[in-house]
Amino acid sequence: MKIDEIRALNDEELSKRLEEAHQELFNLRFRLATRQLANHREIPKVKKRIARMKTLIRERELDIG
Template structure:
């Protein structure tokens, strides 16, 4: 069983262009900030969501690095 967002699996991420990846990264970081804030104030209901968002961020960074190194190509429009 995979942990993370269903729409942010590696196969889908590889189909995104660089701008979309940056946008998804920004959204994931904002969500992580909000989840950490909820956790600190005791309002967080699903602790596993923290782990899932961290993994989503790591997946995005991995795809971005693969493209930077030339391991995978940027998809054409």
């Protein structure tokens, strides 16, 4: 998910997507621990997506305040 796509989301949808990304990261880590994860490169991608979302949430908080 690109930053432009993330910026297009409203706050509620962004929070929902962030929660989904956290759940996906949990599942990927679990699959890695049980050696069921074929592509380990997915973990950093999800972590970066989470960071982008959190950054955007923080930017919106600072603009409001």
